Amino acid sequence: MIIIIKMVKALAHISKDEKLREVIKLVGKIKLQKQNADIYYVLLNSIVSQQLSIKAAETIFKRFISLFKNNYPSAKILMQISDAELRAVGLSFQKISYLKNIAEFQLSKKLNEDLIIKMSDDELIEHLVQIKGVGTWTAEMILMFSMGRKNIFPVNDLGIQNGMIKIYDINKDQITKKDFFTLLKKISKQWEPYKTLACHYIWRYNHFVPNSSKG
DSSP: OHHHHHHHHHHHHHTTSHHHHHHHHHHOOOOOOOOOOOHHHHHHHHHHHTTSOHHHHHHHHHHHHTTSGGGOOOHHHHHHSOHHHHHHTTOOHHHHHHHHHHHHHHHTTTTOHHHHTTSOHHHHHHHHTTSTTOOHHHHHHIIIIISOOSOOOOTTOHHHHHHHHHHTTOOGGGSOHHHHHHHHHHHHHTTTTOHHHHHHHHHHHHHHSOOOSOO
8 A cells, every 4th residue: 555655646746747747648557666676686687688689688697697506696606607617608708807896896795785775876876886897877777676766867878868859859959968968857857756757657658659850
């Protein structure tokens, strides 16, 4: 009941934005769920998946975790596995380096749940991007999908940019890149503290409306 009430409250709030309200009517109800709160595991999966199709990423990640007991990539064991073994499952040398960076971060207890749960969104993003190979967008996706943080706005996400260009009738070619990002952030301010929900609606909207010629 509490979750339902919060969802209704969040929808009512972001619906104050008239243009987004029309998007919500078009898309209909959506349900948000945390996927996996094991940030260490999610980070490893994110690195493996970079620049790969979904099918290829799933295949390589399954091969990767099969190297470990119970299919769980223990940080300690990961640090001990040779690059040759990791290369054999389809990982590039660069990704191997990134995976071991994450393992080192885990072993230093910097991904301890008690530590990260106390961090604000900005603090946590800044904390995660210390890991070489983990960028701001990856950190934002983890906060949104794995941790269920409710007020994330990934301004660099192309799906968000394209959706907002269509919804808010923005001609990207007529403004500078800096002004474009400033405008998107300004629009998103009215959704606080439920930016994550608004973004999910924008992503869904992209499936309903073809790409705009603008931008």
